[in-house]
Structures are given as C-alpha cells and as structure tokens.
Amino acid sequence: MKKMNIAIVGLGNIGSYLFKYLNENKRILTEKNNCTPNIIFVCAKNKNRRRNVNIKQGQWLNNYLDATKHKDIDIIVELIGGSDGPAKKLVFNALKNKKHVVTANKALIAKYGDQLAKIAEKNKVNLEFEAAVCGGLPIIRSLKEGLIANKISKIHGILNGTSNYILSSMDKQSKNFNEVLNNAKNLGYAEANPSADLSGEDVAAKLKILSSLCFNSFLNHNIYVEGIKDIDKTDIDNANKIGYKIKLLGYAELIKNKIYQRVHPTLIKKTSYVASIDGVLNAVIIDGVPVGQSIIQGEGAGPSATTSALVSDISSILRGNIKFPFSLSNKERKKLFFENISNRFFSAYLRFEVIDKPGILSNITNIFSKNKVSIKRLIQTPNKEKKSSSIIIISHKTKNDYLNKIIKEVIKKNYLKRKPKLIRIDED
Ligand SMILES: NC(=O)c1ccc[n+]([C@@H]2O[C@H](COP(=O)([O-])OP(=O)(O)OC[C@H]3O[C@@H](n4cnc5c(N)ncnc54)[C@H](OP(=O)(O)O)[C@@H]3O)[C@@H](O)[C@H]2O)c1
Numbered sequence: 001m002k003k004m005n006i007a008i009v010g011l012g013n014i015g016s017y018l019f020k021y022l023n024e025n026k027r028i029l030t031e032k033n034n035c036t037p038n039i040i041f042v043c044a045k046n047k048n049r050r051r052n053v054n055i056k057q058g059q060w061l062n063n064y065l066d067a068t069k070h071k072d073i074d075i076i077v078e079l080i081g082g083s084d085g086p087a088k089k090l091v092f093n094a095l096k097n098k099k100h101v102v103t104a105n106k107a108l109i110a111k112y113g114d115q116l117a118k119i120a121e122k123n124k125v126n127l128e129f130e131a132a133v134c135g136g137l138p139i140i141r142s143l144k145e146g147l148i149a150n151k152i153s154k155i156h157g158i159l160n161g162t163s164n165y166i167l168s169s170m171d172k173q174s175k176n177f178n179e180v181l182n183n184a185k186n187l188g189y190a191e192a193n194p195s196a197d198l199s200g201e202d203v204a205a206k207l208k209i210l211s212s213l214c215f216n217s218f219l220n221h222n223i224y225v226e227g228i229k230d231i232d233k234t235d236i237d238n239a240n241k242i243g244y245k246i247k248l249l250g251y252a253e254l255i256k257n258k259i260y261q262r263v264h265p266t267l268i269k270k271t272s273y274v275a276s277i278d279g280v281l282n283a284v285i286i287d288g289v290p291v292g293q294s295i296i297q298g299e300g301a302g303p304s305a306t307t308s309a310l311v312s313d314i315s316s317i318l319r320g321n322i323k324f325p326f327s328l329s330n331k332e333r334k335k336l337f338f339e340n341i342s343n344r345f346f347s348a349y350l351r352f353e354v355i356d357k358p359g360i361l362s363n364i365t366n367i368f369s370k371n372k373v374s375i376k377r378l379i380q381t382p383n384k385e386k387k388s389s390s391i392i393i394i395s396h397k398t399k400n401d402y403l404n405k406i407i408k409e410v411i412k413k414n415y416l417k418r419k420p421k422l423i424r425i426d427e428d
Helices: 013-024 026-033 085-096 106-122 139-146 161-172 177-186 195-199 201-215 233-241 303-318 360-370 400-411
Strands: 003-009 036-043 075-078 100-103 151-158 244-255 258-269 281-289 292-299 345-355 375-383 388-395 421-426
Touching: 003 013, 003 303, 013 026, 013 036, 013 303, 026 036, 026 303, 036 303, 075 085, 075 303, 085 100, 085 106, 100 106, 100 303, 106 201, 139 201, 139 281, 139 292, 151 201, 161 177, 161 195, 161 233, 161 244, 161 281, 195 201, 201 244, 201 258, 233 244, 233 345, 233 421, 244 421, 292 303, 345 360, 345 400, 360 375, 360 388, 360 400, 400 421
Parallel strands: 003 036, 003 075, 075 100, 258 421
Antiparallel strands: 151 244, 151 281, 244 258, 281 292, 345 388, 345 421, 375 388
C-alpha cells in the first residue's frame, strides 16, 4: 500500500487532537484514500511540556525547521499559528523544499497566501488551508470543487463563533458584554486574549481568503472592519423591539464590477436565516449562478471541528489531488479593483443618548436633513430620573459617507451623554 509521511508541527489544542485522530483512524483513512497517512515526526516548542498524547521514540523533532529538510517527509502540517515568526518560516521553507503543506493558520494565509501559492504552484505541491476558515465548515473545498461551476456574486455570514456567542448570549440572558465575555472565556470559547475576535480582525482574515476564492482575484486588503466591542445590551434590546437581531457579519460582494469587503455588526431581520444562528456556530451563505443560494452551517472552531477540516486536506493530498491553492494558477488570478464602502448605500440604526432638554431632537433631525439623509422611524424615550433621553433613528438607505458625517457632526454637540452609535442594517 502506498504511504505518505507526515510531520505535525505544533501540538497545542489542534495539533494534539489531530495527532490522536490520525493514529486512531489510520486504517479507515488508508482504505478511503488508498494511501496510508503515516506520522513520522511531531514537534512543538517545549519538549518537556506534559502532553496528553503518546509520542513514540524517535518521533520528536528537536528543531521545527528540520521538518522542511528531511527527505522522508512528504506533508508538513503547520499548527503553530501567527502570521509571522516560526509559522511563516516553516511554511515558506516547506514549500520551497517541495513539501506539501496543510495549515489552519488564517492570519498567515490572509497575509502571505499569494506568495505561498506561487511557490506551491512552481514546485507542484499542495498548499491546503480548509481549517483556516470556519473550522469544520467545508467552505474552501465547496468553493474549489462542489461549487466550481458557479459565478459567485456574494458570500456572507457569521464567521466568528466567539463574537456570535457573545451577541446571542447578551440577547438571551440579561447580561452585559463583560459578563458574557467572561463566561465565554470560562467555557473555552474565547481565548485569554480575544482581541482579534472582538475587533473583527479574525473575520477580516477569513473573508479576504474567501473573497479571493469567490472572485478569482489576488488577496486584497481593502476591507472595512468594525468589531463588536461597542455593542451593548441596550442596542440588542432596541433591535429586538423593532424586529431585528444584531450579528457580526462579514460580506464580500461583487456589485457592478466592483468588489466590496466589509465586516461590521449588522441589524438583520429576526425572521432571516442568519438571525437564527446562535452560540458558537458559524454560517456561510453563497450566492452564485447557476446554483442560486447555498448555505453551509456548523461548528466554526475547536479541536474536533478543525481536525475534520485538516483531515479533509490531508486526504486530498493522499489521493494525489494537486490543485492550485486558490483554485486558479497564479497567472489566471486577477488583480481586481476593490472599492471602499464610503459610497455604498445602507440604511442604519443610529442611537443618541442626550440630556433631556427642549430643542435637541430638532437639532439632530436638522443634521439629518442637512446631510440629505431621510428618517424612516424615530423613537424617543425620555428618562426623567436621569434627566436624559434616548433617541433611536432608523434611516432610509443613504451613502455610508453621509451617515458618518452625521455622527461626526453630532459628536461636536455638548448635549451628548455618550458616543453615538451607528449600526448598518441588512435589508436583503
Ligand atoms: N483553536 C481553535 O479552535 C482553532 C480553530 C481553527 C484554526 N486554528 C488555528 O490552528 C493553529 C493552532 O492553534 P492552537 O489553538 O492549537 O494553538 P496552541 O494551542 O497555542 O498551540 C500552538 C502550538 O505551537 C507550538 N509552537 C509554538 N512555537 C513553536 C516553535 N517555534 N516551534 C515548534 N512549535 C511551536 C506550541 O508549542 P508548545 O506546546 O511547546 O507551547 C504549541 O504546541 C493556529 O493557526 C490557529 O489560528 C485554531
């Protein structure tokens, strides 16, 4: 029976789960792929760390870069993480030395994916990164294989489980942002430093990878990114009252030959499919021709879901399925124009917490009309005790720039009790 030798570099949450999985499922994977996945080396930073895995004698590699030089290694699985440092060195050197690479590292692929894909193509080896985007959801393979026939016009959805857990828990439980974030950390959903999840950067890295696959383009860093740090329970309750949920959504869409990439909290109708995706789940919706709309939903992170994606990539290599990492060869990929969202039209939820004095509401509505933004709905809730008033305005569709101008102008006023909020609404 044919076999391929594998080195796993990084034995943390993901690496140790994958190591065990491959050992326990070697026979069935051999039968399905007609080739044996044979782990010959493993490596991590600290040899003396206690690990919940059974490493055989001679299997430990002292220096991670040795994996790139060893003549017997066919596949290197990079599970270190981080866009630079050892992960970058490992993957560049591995591909240069004609090793197949499987990685779960979205930060690395979003930053260096184009360069890496070029080397992989030149050296006729695989660079596989299914596990880098939405863990267990087979979104990359679906775009490259199952949906290959389609011209894709839009991909969007919930691409980060931690932020979705926080928003849906704030909605369902009477808890504020920090209480829910602490719960997420205790349950292992949020990392000790969850900044990339909360700032939207994690979604941005995944979205860049997805949009380059959807639109046959090189990776593009022109992307609008806003996270969930400023969303509070009041916004969530307000959204509920008017028939919406708040979700952190990533969108990449082709409109009149221009591509827009954006990540931001979004008001989405309660009755929509995306609004029903709660907890740590991810969901990706693809609009294409001829397929129409296709949806993939599931566990977006965690060792088991991520291992499912890694094994899919490893199996593809075992079967000898060498493909271009981004679906097309380097010379066929396009340098497309990605447009800034400033000229895109959105309707929006705007919230102003002001002191309760006559004339303020008309001052705010005047600022709207001066900026040519018409108001669809206005709710004013005075709080006599606090001598304040909450003004919620739902705008009609207008240029993103005009909405920002309103916020800038109102911020200058001395009647504000806190920074105003602007959350875009998905009307589709
Ligand atoms: N966790 C998830 O749910 C998830 C989901 C999807 C994708 N991913 C991605 O999967 C990758 C791994 O994540 P993780 O959660 O498993 O991280 P982790 O638990 O922090 O593990 C990182 C591993 O890398 C090793 N390492 C660090 N520097 C090294 C070096 N110089 N040489 C060799 N090994 C080194 C560490 O060694 P020590 O053990 O000795 O410290 C550790 O075993 C990341 O790219 C992450 O973004 C994670």
